[in-house]
Amino acid sequence: MDKTDIQALKDFFLHDEFARQNGIKIVEISEGYARTQVRIEPRHLNAGGSVQGGVLFTLADLAFAAATNSHGTLTVTSTANITFVRGASTGIITAQAQELVNSRHLPFCEVRVTDDKDNLIAIFTASGYRKEGTPSY
Numbered sequence: 001m002d003k004t005d006i007q008a009l010k011d012f013f014l015h016d017e018f019a020r021q022n023g024i025k026i027v028e029i030s031e032g033y034a035r036t037q038v039r040i041e042p043r044h045l046n047a048g049g050s051v052q053g054g055v056l057f058t059l060a061d062l063a064f065a066a067a068t069n070s071h072g073t074l075t076v077t078s079t080a081n082i083t084f085v086r087g088a089s090t091g092i093i094t095a096q097a098q099e100l101v102n103s104r105h106l107p108f109c110e111v112r113v114t115d116d117k118d119n120l121i122a123i124f125t126a127s128g129y130r131k132e133g134t135p136s137y
Helices: 002-013 017-021 051-070
Strands: 025-030 033-039 075-084 094-101 109-116 120-130
Touching: 002 025, 017 025, 017 051, 025 051, 033 051, 051 075, 051 094, 051 109, 051 120
Parallel strands: none
Antiparallel strands: 025 033, 033 094, 075 120, 094 109, 109 120
């Protein structure tokens, strides 16, 4: 991917209103890889004072989407699983997606979610579906 393609993909994901309105940003994209981040605010916390699981899922899912869409074909999530291993309540949370399988129709990706001390918060795995005939970014 060249810089123009990367910027076009980042611009495409600006239309993800849910992620954008929750402060989730794409920090980096390269072919088969993406990194997203969110700065934890009170609105992200659950009743127990930890980051709400939906925030972590959305953070990881956006990283998955950016990584798998980096090939220029619209890819949507078909299955996803998240395992929460540690809570977080402050700082910056990062999700790093690495595409493990880049197949024509069914990519597979692992996303590691960490806090700003590099503690593992969650592991997200997902498969996608690549839509043929969709426009490039």
